[in-house]
Amino acid sequence: MAEHIVRSYDEDLxxxxxxxxxxxxxxEKMLVDAVAALVRSDMPLAQSxxxxxxxxxxxxxxxxxxxxLTIARRQPLAVDLRETISAIRVSGDVERIGDLAKNIAKRALAIGGEFQAQKIVAGVQHMSDLVLGQLKDVLDAYAQQDTVRALDVWQRDGAIDALYTSLFRELLTYMMEDPRNISFCTHLLFCAKNIERIGDHTTNIAETVYYLVTGETLAIDRPKNDRSIDLTKAGA
Amino acid sequence: MAEHIVRSYDEDLxxxxxxxxxxxxxxEKMLVDAVAALVRSDMPLAQSxxxxxxxxxxxxxxxxxxxxLTIARRQPLAVDLRETISAIRVSGDVERIGDLAKNIAKRALAIGGEFQAQKIVAGVQHMSDLVLGQLKDVLDAYAQQDTVRALDVWQRDGAIDALYTSLFRELLTYMMEDPRNISFCTHLLFCAKNIERIGDHTTNIAETVYYLVTGETLAIDRPKNDRSIDLTKAGA
Known part of the structure; x- marks a missing residue:
C-alpha cells in the first residue's frame, strides 16, 4: 500500500x-450541568x-x-476495521447520553420553583456522581484502548442499578406519604431512570472497547441489579 | 465490474x-404481546x-x-452505500423497539395480580395500537422504499405524543386521588413512556427511508407534541 494512503488512513482515524x-x-458537561440545574433550580443552566x-x-x-466513508475507501481489515466500527458505536452511545442529559435538563425546567425535597434531590445527585465517574473512566479506557479499565466500568454498573432501585423505593414512599409530592417525584423518577440509562450506555462503551482491542464480544447478558420493577410489586 | 461480483453484492443486500x-x-409481535400481557395480566405471554x-x-x-463487511468488500457507492448504511440504522431502531416492548412485558409481570384500573389500561392499549400502525407502515415503507408513506408516518408521530400527554395527565390524577394507585400507575407511566419511545423509533426509521431513497436528510428537529413534562409543572 502506498505510503500516502497509509498516512491518510491514520488521519481518518x-x-x-x-x-x-x-x-x-x-x-460529561451536559450531565454535570443538568443535575446541577436540577439541584439548584438553575433555569439558565438547564437551557444551556x-x-x-x-x-x-x-x-x-x-x-x-x-x-x-473510511471503510468504503480504505477497506480496513482486522483491528483497523474494528476501530472504525467502534467509532460508530461509541459516538452513538455518547449521543444518547447527551439526549438523556437533555431530558433531565427539561425536567429541571419543568420542576422550576416547585417544592423540592432536598434529601431526595441529593440522592439523584449522588447517583449522577457515580455515573459521571463511570463515564469519565470509560471514555479514558476508549482513548487508551485499556480493556482492564473498561471491564472495571462494566462490572461496576451493578452499583448504579442498586442505587437506582433504592432511590426508586424512596420516591414511591414520598409519593404515598403526600399527594402533593407526586408530580415532583414523578419528574425525579424519570430523572433517575435517565441517569440509570446513562450508566447502561457506559457499559455499552466498555463492551465496545473490549471488542475493539480483543476482537471478542463480551457476554451479552450482564448481571443487572435493577430490582425497581419487582419492588413496586410489593407496593414498597 | 464482473457479473459474479454484482450478483454477489445483490445477494448481500x-x-x-x-x-x-x-x-x-x-x-411487531413483541409489542402486541407485551401490551396484551399487560391488559389481560397474562404472565406466560409476558415471559414469551x-x-x-x-x-x-x-x-x-x-x-x-x-x-x-459488505461495505468493506464491495465499496458500494451512492444508493448502494446508502442501502447498507440504512440497514445498520433500521436494524438498530428495530432492536431498540424490541427492548422497549420487553420492558413493558417486565412491568406486566411486576404488576401481576395487582389492582388494575381497566379504563387506564385501555388508554395504554389505544396508544399502543396507534404506534403499532406506525410501525407496520414504516416497515412497509422501508421494504418498498416508499418516501410518501415514510413521510406520512413521520408527520403522524405528533398524534402519539399528544395521546401520551393526555394519558400521563390521567395517570397523575389517579395517583393523587388514591395513594394505593401509585405503584400501579407508576408502572403504567413507564409503559406509556416506552410506547411513546417506540413511536420515536418509527420516525427514525421514516427518516432513514427518506435518506435511503433521496440521499437527503430530513430536518433534525421534528415538531414534538409531548407536553407531559410541562403539564406536571401545574401539578395537573
Missing amino acids: QSLRRRISEMGGIA VISSDSRLDLLQREVEESAI | QSLRRRISEMGGIA VISSDSRLDLLQREVEESAI
Missing part, C-alpha cells in the same frame, strides 16, 4: 478520535444544556459518515 | 433485507415476549456485521 473526544467532553445537544447530534452524524 | 424483515415481524428479545439482538448483530 485521528479525526474520528478527535471528534469522539470532543463528544465525550460535551456529554438543552442547547448543547445539537452540537453533539452534528458530531455524531459526522463520525458516522466519516467512519463509513 | 437481499440477505440484509431478509433479516430486517424478520426483525420487524418479531418486534421477554424470551423473544435475544433473537432480535442476534439478528441485529448479524445485520451490523454483514453490512459492514
